[in-house]
Amino acid sequence: MPDRASAPRVAAIVGPYSSGKTTLMESILLATEAIHRKGTVVDHSTVGDASPEARDREMTVEVNIAQTTYLNGAWTFLDCPGSVEFLQDTFNALAVCDVAVVVCEPDPARAVMLTPMLQFLDSRGIPHMIFINKMENAESSVRAMIEALQLVSARPLVAREIPIREEGKVVGYVDVVSERAYRYQEGQPSALIQIPEALTDRESSQRQDLLEHLADFDDTLLETLLSDVVPPKEDIYQSLARDLSEDLVVPVFFGSAVQDNGIRRLLKALRHEAPTLDETRTRLGxxxxxxxxxxxxxxxxxxxxxxxxxxxxxxxxxxxxxxxxxxxxxxxxxxxxxxxxxxxxxxxxxxxxxxxxxxxxxxxxxxxxxxDPSPRLGPLFALALRTRKQGDDVKLTASLAKLCEEDPSLSVDMNADTGELLLWGQGDIHLQVALARLSRQFHVDVDASRPQVPYKETIRGSVDQQGRFKRQTGGHGQFGDVHLTLRPQPRGAGFVFHDTITGGVVPRQYIPAVEYGVNEYLSRGPLGFPVVDLSVTLTDGSYHVVDSSEQAFRSAAQLAMREGMPKCDPVLLEPILSVEISVPTEATSRAQRALTTRRGQILGFMPKEGWTGWDVVQGYLPQAEMHDLIVELRSATMGVGTFSWTFDHLQELVGRQADDVVEARKAFLAA
Missing domain, CATH: 2.40.30.10 (Translation factors)
Incomplete structure (x- = not known):
């Protein structure tokens, strides 16, 4: 076996929001004597969560780094955000760790919250342990919790401990490998005690279960068990270390970070069983x-x-x-x-x-x-930004670029249709934290608002329209005369311009100016939005040898468009997104309801590939209804539901909703 203290190792502490990860790291630092006084999240005195944004919200919003030593081994612990809105930081940290410690609460009903994390770890073969925290408040048994966790884990879970209870409280544990029992002592290492007689049979049964799980991946151990020979403890530890390194099994421990119970047991498992630097390099190639x-x-x-x-x-x-x-x-x-x-x-x-x-x-x-091998989370939520101080636009752009470099799940987009600067992220809290950093780190204050929807408009009718521009100002005048035919195009066909000019009634050098004038008008149609899906044909016109110019024909084209477009039955088009909503199966009906109540169309649903007990709901959703969809999904799924989206098509919007959109657009343009 390799010397597991020969090179520094890295453990990422991950898990759902509020599971106690920051407190666990504080307990680890205290147990390894890296600190001499333990801080608390409530008092804002922990080593982790030191940023103002983390302390304002009493939650981890970035990876906290702390280095220490234990039994002559150098360790770095990475306390990772638990909120799904900050998962990018967590995924980045997991890319460089030897092992992950997955922290959870002792509530089987909340086991589903670990699904995205366990799936990420299993899909990438990252070795991980589970630490069931907050046992001082446990109302369910450890066995029930492990059974619930097994439903969301692709790897077999192996319980390493049995709780010792007195008057309903966990006061110690039995280690099923060493077959020793320990009682927790406040502020001190656990004391070695005799295994309670009531737990003897259970310890024997659980130890046999562990050995059988290990034997699934070890033929020698399997032969030993079939021969009714008790394997040496050293062989069991080596098998555990090997299987953990290869992400074949997931050891499960429990304790209380608040009361410092079970922390040293977890540290010993990390010291003796977590993969070495060489093993991790081999895993990553x-x-x-x-x-x-x-x-x-x-x-x-x-x-x-x-x-x-x-x-x-x-x-x-x-x-x-x-x-x-x-x-x-x-x-x-x-x-x-x-x-x-x-x-x-x-x-x-x-x-x-x-x-x-x-x-x-x-x-x-x-x-x-x-x-650049790290995964990137797709955008789910956006805010439109506008600087409070005039002249800060350039500073804002440079500062946002730095924020996006710090957090790749942030992205910036200048919407060409609405002219808004959009900051995209994983949710409202994610963006609020980013804006707080923008103010604190880069001294740029902004106003944030809900983004405008990039509506378009088109026509349903046709018209032949003349545009005649004539102006006499002394000296050379301005003259241009065009006849345009406006016709609708199939949805998605875009804009095309033709000319059927013969006989030079419009000189060839002026035809590009006509097209340019038409294009200029299309940026804002009669309803106030960019115009798409129409054809414009220049069929006739006239010119003046002296007074005609490119500018005159450009103005004539705009005049023809301005007068002809309202006669073509203009109609509003709203962008429709193709969405895939991922939720636990018990929340599938709520996800479908979220689509239908937002004017969406359900196309179907199916099991999510590789995710036991999860579904994917597919459908169409108007972009106008997308803004807070992620908030509703997370509220319905204990924070784990999510979705992805792409633009699909434009669809006509009529009736009262269309009238409201047009009126709001007029008010916006007037302001």
Missing amino acids: LEGQDPIVQVFRTRHAEHVGKLSIARVWSGGLRDGQALGGEKVTGLFTFPAGQQTKGTEVPAGTIVGIGRLESVTTGALINAEMVA
């Missing part, structure tokens, strides 16, 4: 010229500049060294969450690297840029 470094987070700080936080996969790293075609300017480590400058770090370390200006979050680099 990392090869190439040293050093190999992967950036999983980016920070921009005033007066300091850009800091790329990365894991050094191989070769070590020195200050001043060339990396990715740039020079490393400053190395930083994070003992107990504090940022400390250093000069050199070994392979395996999480390190902050100064001024790698061209390196993006997720980049895997060595002597040259290699790849």
Whole structure:
């Protein structure tokens, strides 16, 4: 077996919002003597969640980094956000960890909240353990919780402990591998005790279950069990470490981060069974010229500049060294969450690297840029931004680019139809945190509002319309005369311009000006929106040898369009999105209802591939109804429901709703 303390290792602490991840990391730092006094989330005194945005909301909104040592092994713990709105940060951190500790509450009804995380870990083969937290408040049995978790896990769960209860409270545990019992002691390591007689049979049965799970992946162990021979404990630990490294089984532990119960047991499991740096590199297939470094987070700080936080996969790293075609300017480590400058770090370390200006979050680099393997979450929620201070537009654009570099699940879009600057993210809280950072870090204050819907308009009728522009101002005048035929096009066919001019009634050099004038008008039709799906044909006209010009024919074309379009039965078009809603099966009917109550059309639903107990509802949804769909879905699914979308087509909108949209547009343009 490899020496598991030979190189620094990284554990990501993940799990649903409010499961107690930040408190768990605080307990780990206390147990490893990295800190001497334990902080609390309520008092805003924890090592993690130190940013104003996290403390204002009493929730993790970014990855917290803390380094410590345990039994001569160097560890970095990454306390990851639990809210689904900040999953991008969590996914980025998981890309550089050796093992993940999945934290959950002891409530079987909330086990579904772990589905997205467990599915992500299993689909990528990331080794992980489960820590059932808050056992001081447990109303259900550990066995019931494991059964509920098994329904949402693709890997077999193996219980490593049996709770010892007195008067309904968990006061200790029995380790089913070492076959030893321990009683929790406040502020101290657990005390070794005799296994309670009432738990002897259960311990034996649970130990046999564990061995049978391990034997599924170990022929030697299987032969030992079939021969009714008790395997040596060392063989069991080696099998556990091997199966965990290969993501074949998921060990389950329990305890209380608030009361520091079960923390040292979890640490011992990490120390002796979590994959080594070499095993993780093998899993990820990392090869190439040293050093190999992967950036999983980016920070921009005033007066300091850009800091790329990365894991050094191989070769070590020195200050001043060339990396990715740039020079490393400053190395930083994070003992107990504090940022400390250093000069050199070994392979395996999480390190902050100064001024790698061209390196993006997720980049895997060595002597040259290699790849960006991290997944990107699609946009779900948008706000339209407008600076409060005149002249801040350029500053806003540059600051938003830095925010998007820090968090790749943010994106910025300038909507060509509405002229709005849109900030897209994973939900309202996600964007509110981003705007708070925009103000605090970059000193740009904005007003945010619901984005306008990019409606279009088209025509249902045809018309032949003359446009005659004549102006005499002294000297040369202006004259242009055109005859245009306006006809509707099939939906999605777009705009086409033709001419059937013969005999030079409109000189060839003026025809492009006519098309230009038509195009200018199409940016705002009679209903106030961009015009699509029509054809315009220049059929006739006249000119003046002296007074005609490109500008005159451009104005004549606009005049013909302005007078002809209202005669063509203009109609409003609203954008329709193709959506796929992913929810637990018990919430499928609510997802369907969310579509239909928003004027959507259900196309069907099916089981979600690779997700046990989940469905995908497919349908069409007007973009006007999309804005807070994610809020409703998460409210109906304990925060785990989501959707993806793409633009599909434009559809006519008539009646009262269309009238309201047109009136609102007129008021907007008048303002």
